Amino acid sequence: MDKIMQSRMDRGFFRHQDEYEAKALEVLRSGWYILGKEVENFEEEFAAYVGTKYSVGLASGLDALWLAFKVLGIGKGDEVIVQGNTYIASVMGITINDATPVFVEPDEYFQIDVDKIEEKITDKTKAILVVHLYGQSAKMDRVQELCKKYNLKLVEDCAQSHGACFDGKMTGSFGDIGCFSFYPSKNMGAFGDAGAITTNDPELARLMKIYRNYGSEKRYHNMVVGANSRLDEMQAGLLRVRLKYIDEINTERSEIAKKYAEGITNPLVIKPRVRDGATSVWHQYVVRVKDCRDEFMDYLAQNNITTIIHYPIPPHLSEAYNYLGLSEGTLPVTECYANEVLSLPIYAGMTDEEQSYVIDCINSFK
Incomplete structure (x- = not known):
């Protein structure tokens, strides 16, 4: 038996090779490579898939996380509850904003133990970050109850859960903001770094678009100190193909x-x-x-x-x-x-x- 890799991406490409190559050529020949129709179309299609009103394409899943807390106004002196057994990027999304992570143990399903969240809530707690680890949805009904009871923001790390559901509702549609990575090894992987957020709040979507583009809504008019975190046209186009499958x-x-x-x-x-x-x-x-x-x-x-x-x-x-x-x-x-x-x-x-x-x-x- 030839070597069996833990993960490989080439077979997924070859299965729909003609479509991927056709889309890549279409983007190359368009002459438009940043924030064009491919990004706009992908954002619309991905939001429809997840079941939210808006999606905003970004450069990576980590950018989705730290910008999510940025636009929610969470920073120094604030606490965010997150499970302990996650990839470090989840925690970086909190600490890049100078907020403090408060760790909760996982349950038998590797998800945040919802029965151990409430004891960690203090007057400094501003949000819960749920990580749908390994592709399984966390127990979202209880998390939503706690967020409502204590007036907390809810952010979902959906980097590994494209298409996973709880009670028929898709991850990324429960919280204030859902954060997605499209790293190539993900179920819905791009062909390079890429990410996105989903939300039902038009103001959060607007702010995210401002922050991803140097803090500018209008060219050369910078409202805030933003980032360079734009999903490029090539990755957006290829993700549109992947989304079909x-x-x-x-x-x-x-x-x-x-x-x-x-x-x-x-x-x-x-x-x-x-x-x-x-x-x-x-x-x-x-x-x-x-x-x-x-x-x-x-x-x-x-x-x-x-x-x-x-x-x-x-x-x-x-x-x-x-x-x-x-x-x-x-x-x-x-x-x-x-x-x-x-x-x-x-x-x-x-x-x-x-x-x-x-x-x-x-x-x-x-």
């Missing part, structure tokens, strides 16, 4: 996850579960392996199967956040997951043979 991509990944769930029987491997009412688009298929994860990972590598740890160092223990003074043991569930999780291969175009080989190798591990 996102449901197909998500269905395919769900079928792979189902095959893993049914086929993996090794008792050393704890398989992921999906909460009632939630759906997952399986951006990652994350298992837990207690006590022998490194040995298991090495065994799979020896059998030409690549795996990745998402994520080995929780943000609160990273060097970047030493200043928060949170020592090891502060978030025991988060830290436990960091020591046990492992992401198996899953990607568009993964063959039945590859899936079966991965399952057989896992079941043969002792």
